[in-house]
Amino acid sequence: MASFIGRLFGGGGRAAAPVQEASGPPERKTSRTAALFAVSEPGRPLWTPRDYQALAREGFQRNAVVHRCVRLVAEAAASVPLLLKAGRREFDTHPLLSLIARPSPREAGTAFLEAVYGHLLVAGNAYVEAVSLDGTPRELYALRPDRMQVVPGPDGWAAAYDYRAGHSAVRFRQEGEVPPILHLRLFHPADDHYGLSPMEAAAVALDIHNASAGWNKALLDNAARPSGALIYAGPDGANLTDAQFERLKVELEAQFQGAANAGRPLLLEGGLDWRQLSLTPAEMDFAEARASAMREIALAFGVPPLMLGLPGDSTYANYAEANRAFWRQTVLPLVRRTAQAMAHWLAPAYGGGLSLDPDLDSIEALAGEREALWRRITAADFLSADEKREAVGYGKGDRR
Template identity: 65%
Template sequence: MRNPLTRLWRGPLRAPAEPAPAEQKSSRTARLIRLEPGGTARWTPRDYAALAREGFVRNAVVHRAVKLVAENVAALTFLAYEGDALHERHPLTDLLARPNPRQDGAALLEALTAHLMISGNGYLELVSLDGTPREIFALRPDRMRVVPGPDGWAQAYDYTVAGRTVRFAQAGAPPPILHLVLFNPLDDHYGLGALEAAAVAVDTHNAAARWNKALLDNAARPSGALVYAAPDGAILADDQYERLKRELEASYQGAANAGRPLLLEGGLDWKAMSLTPKDMDFLEAKNSAAREIALAFGVPPMLLGIPGDNTYANYQEANRAFWRHTVLPLGARIGSALAQWLAPAFGAADGRSLRLDIDTDRVDALAGDRAALWERVTAAPFLTVNEKRAMVGFGPIAGGDGV
């Protein structure tokens, strides 16, 4: 048998070792994502201001597409659920209804959605008092910089305005910044906006608009050349050449001089040189670019007034498809991100998860779908009352388990 006193011969007793720190799970690829030193701001890889200026500011199709998506997402009504329990009123929905003193909930969601459509990134700042969320603000994407941490993901965000920078460390629950990102296959930190994907179509559409404007400025006539055919092969003197240019600009260019006859003298002859709008298929090229823009933003072309099969039935189907495939998925993603971000601050009761669901019963564009669902549910005799109520979004009632 082992002598218990042998442990005394091994020297003085040592203090017990400190417990090992709690194990933290992390992706094995995280160290590969961090391509720059931790704590260094990573600048956005594209010019947000140029995209917004050429697209949203100067292009009517982009402007309307962004507004159409943003305004409809902002008009959605979110319902707060904890598990299967619906809250008629919840602090989270109250905060979203009045996020800050200068904006209502619709204005905040519209700004956030517009930022997502233009840049692929949306940022929200949370202001808390004594651990309780009080206000939410939407921040401009071009002013925000991601600061990657040792694990490759954002450990902080730098917000810069007029040379002054504020750093938001992503510590605490919830963190002060929510970063919404649209999928980008070429970037680990920043999203890809619909406007960048449609940049070529936007440039084409803008060029067509400028060409049309220049055509109107030149009396809506194709440009040509004044040919001087002197019998002895002489050429115009410099003063004659400059005088002719001044007379053309002053008397024959612009909308006020449209249709004015051109008076030629001294062997001058007019020769048309450029192609006509018909030859260039000008209108079709412009409409094709507009359709590509609408496609990138997920908006049916007829909702933007682009010529096509604009019958009433097709318009209804296009509007329903727009809500089903663009507005509702984007709104659901924003609601899910908000709930996951703010749930720790509100402490869901009984450990049940807090989520935000869209109240589709308030969407007029889906009224036909709801009517069809109610008709099918009503005509199903094998379902119980509570099963029928669950299918149309209502809670169970006492005695409703019978057929």
């Protein structure tokens, strides 16, 4: 049993069994606008409208703020334990919990979820492949978003997914009780099939921050001072000869360019005069523009700037308050929507009626809130024991 990636790159193991077709009802309801969604030829793959490689390279790989934001959100979300329930009943052990805890022989559950959340934040899309045997999911794999294409069906919704790596490709048809691909995407107001990455919303701030870093590097490489012009005032308007020009150019590059030559005085002779052309960093308000760009990037990812050590942020009184806001406003909504999608996708293989929810009691950043809730509920003498259990999230007779 192996995923498409394992088969494509020579991984051994047993191939997944063919996905069984689900017997649908004789009549199917559909939206009256469904035909309008089919804006392309049915069965034709639609390429993602953005450059994932550029987002990954310019954002996650080259920008420290983006890198930290993605790591912070993905690692926090992947660390949240999930509770499996069927109605009010909570399961301590279950095949679905075991599958999420160990999705494949090569990967632990935390690493798998971190990859899923990371793809979602960088690309706005995340794809999970379920490898089934006898109709039961046995392994889960996070697939790269840049290799996946949506294949719309006659009604415009995804009927299949094409995954390409090099010259090889495989088509995953969305059939069976558990379709082979789960597509997670962030909301995009102008695209029916692909999600919007936070990096795209912060593209201007990201470019400003990267450009400012490049400007700093170039400044050090060019004598750590703004550029200017050497003006030659020769007798009777004469110009430098070719030999003089080349000699001057070589001397400037050898003796005054680079960080090692920063601050070296410039000796001018023969009617040469230096005039500064560019603005100084203070005149450009360089530092404030760079700090503002960093705050905008953090805002797009939902990370309080205080948690990144960014200057000039006074939104939260202290780090603990910023951390609580980070978990409540960014991490938990992401975990809930992902857990709900995975439960809806995989539950039919186990009889249905299952739900996945984050275990709030295990989140250290929210311990103060939970403690305050427990105190208030304990002090409410007008509530019965069962009512108190329900108020803090436990059902009657539940055992933790």
